[in-house]
Amino acid sequence: MARENYPADFNTAQSGLQPAPTTIASAATIMPTQKFTRITGTVPITKIVPVDPGGYCELTFIFSTAYATAFNTGVATQGGIGVAYDSVLNRPIDLCYDPRTGLWYPKAVV
16 A cells, blocks of 8 residues: 655654655656655656645655756746756765745755
8 A cells, every 4th residue: 555645754753663765766756755765767867756745845866867956946836846966876866846936945965
């Protein structure tokens, strides 16, 4: 039975009661079901369906392939990407959803 958008699955602190991290294929629009998700493929992601469009949220992704414009801007609607990002193989990247702008922002990469 799917537990789509179960709030505890998006908490920073996870227990053994949460499902293991999932893997999804990259696509123009993706809908993660947990805070931590592995991404396969090389299709630029232009929209991420927010867990709660009216609330702040953070996600962590790990890409199985390094490619340019993993997150691509251009969709200025709810769930769009605020800043473009090139993926790095096996490097986690956190994104923050700002409900005021309706956009996702990658955290600074050092």
